[in-house]
Amino acid sequence: MTYRSTIAALALLAVAGCKGAQDAPKGQVIATVGGSEVTVADLREEMALGAGVGGGGESQGAALQAILARKIIAQAASKENVEQLPSTAVIRNKALDGVLVDALLRKYRASVPLPSAEEARQYVSEHPSSFAQRRIQIVDQYIVEKATPELLKALDATTTMEEAFAVLAKFKVDYHHVVGTIDALTINGDQAEKIAALPPHAVFISPEGSSLRVNYIRETVIEPIAPDEAQKVALETLRNQRVDALVANKIQMIVTEGEKNVRYNAAYAPAAAKGAAKR
Numbered sequence: 001m002t003y004r005s006t007i008a009a010l011a012l013l014a015v016a017g018c019k020g021a022q023d024a025p026k027g028q029v030i031a032t033v034g035g036s037e038v039t040v041a042d043l044r045e046e047m048a049l050g051a052g053v054g055g056g057g058e059s060q061g062a063a064l065q066a067i068l069a070r071k072i073i074a075q076a077a078s079k080e081n082v083e084q085l086p087s088t089a090v091i092r093n094k095a096l097d098g099v100l101v102d103a104l105l106r107k108y109r110a111s112v113p114l115p116s117a118e119e120a121r122q123y124v125s126e127h128p129s130s131f132a133q134r135r136i137q138i139v140d141q142y143i144v145e146k147a148t149p150e151l152l153k154a155l156d157a158t159t160t161m162e163e164a165f166a167v168l169a170k171f172k173v174d175y176h177h178v179v180g181t182i183d184a185l186t187i188n189g190d191q192a193e194k195i196a197a198l199p200p201h202a203v204f205i206s207p208e209g210s211s212l213r214v215n216y217i218r219e220t221v222i223e224p225i226a227p228d229e230a231q232k233v234a235l236e237t238l239r240n241q242r243v244d245a246l247v248a249n250k251i252q253m254i255v256t257e258g259e260k261n262v263r264y265n266a267a268y269a270p271a272a273a274k275g276a277a278k279r
Contacts, residue, residue: 025037028040028041030042030043030064031064031068033068033071033072033075034071034072034075036071036075038064038067038068038071042067043060043063043064043067046063046064046066046067047060047063050062050063050066105247105251108243108246108247108250109243109247111246112239112242112243112246113242114235114239115235115238115239115242117231117235119238120231120234120235120238121231121234123189123234123237123238124227124230124231124234126189127189127190127192127193128193129184129189129192129193129195129196130184130185130189130192130193130225131185131224131225131230131233131234132224132225132230133196133222133224134183134184134185134222134223134224134225135183135184135192135195135196135220135221135222136181136182136183136184136220136221136222136223137181137182137184137195137217137218137219137220137221138179138180138181138217138218138219138220138221139179139180139181139182139215139216139217139218140161140177140178140179140215140216140218141177141178141179141180141213141214141215141216142164142168142175142176142177142213142214142216143175143176143177143178143211143212143213143214144168144173144174144175144211144212144213144214145174145175145210145211146173146210146211147173147207147210147211147212148171150171151167151171151173151212152205152207152212154167154170154171155167155168155205155212155214156205158203159202159203160203161203161214161216163203164203164214164216168214175214179218182195182215184196185225185233189237198217200217200220201216201217201218202216202217203215203216203217204217
């Protein structure tokens with residue numbers, strides 16, 4: 001039996017045990033477990049989190065079972081005195097910090113205004129390669145798992161696969177080959193326009209963290225997006241861009257300001273902090 005099915009079974013037993021109780025929960029309280037209440041707000045939040053993690057969300061019954069299972073197991077853990085373990089305090093503090101950060105991010109995201117219909121129409125007009133002339137490129141991709149800035153700079157100067165192969169050989173790096181597709185609708189609109197402007201069978205580089213992809217365009221397929229669908233996609237894209245920009249800016253400001261109040265143990269201070277302390 002899987003972990004999920006095990007806790008679901010436990011929760012079902014708990015629900016069954018509550019049946020017939022004289023003081024059945026009422027109003028906003030859906031159920032009680034050992035004196036701990038499960039409210040409508042708890043259930044809504046559980047279902048919302050399920051939708052965010054899995055994409056499809058959870059049914060009301062499954063979400064309720066998950067809440068009940070957690071409470072049952074948590075109460076059992078409390079009886080085993082695991083709260084007294086030093087590691088429990090560390091994990092609890094980390095979890096609480098994570099909850100507060102998530103709540104703050106959700107608050108910031110919810111505060112971002114929706115783009116207007118006119119802004120969406122302008123975005124569609126400025127990015128034909130993603131909409132009216134949506135491009136899907138079939139590409140050979142040569143993936144380097146660990147790339148240095150020097151390698152990236154050298155590859156950026158190449159325009160053919162022969163030149164790219166020569167650079168890879170010069171730097172003596174390992175790579176593997178896959179065939180993939182790049183849908184202009186799924187990447188940054190400005191980047192899609194730059195790729196669309198490349199000549200046939202061009203080569204371009206896609207950095208991805210510490211790795212990179214050397215892309216060789218085999219073929220380009222044009223699959224336009226219907227105007228109504230393009231408008232919807234543009235609205236969502238602009239909204240996401242605004243959310244990402246606002247959240248990143250606010251978090252950077254918070255961290256920069258907060259770092260002024262950090263005081264380090266000398267044995268753990270980063271080099272920058274040690275240098276500042278000496279001055």
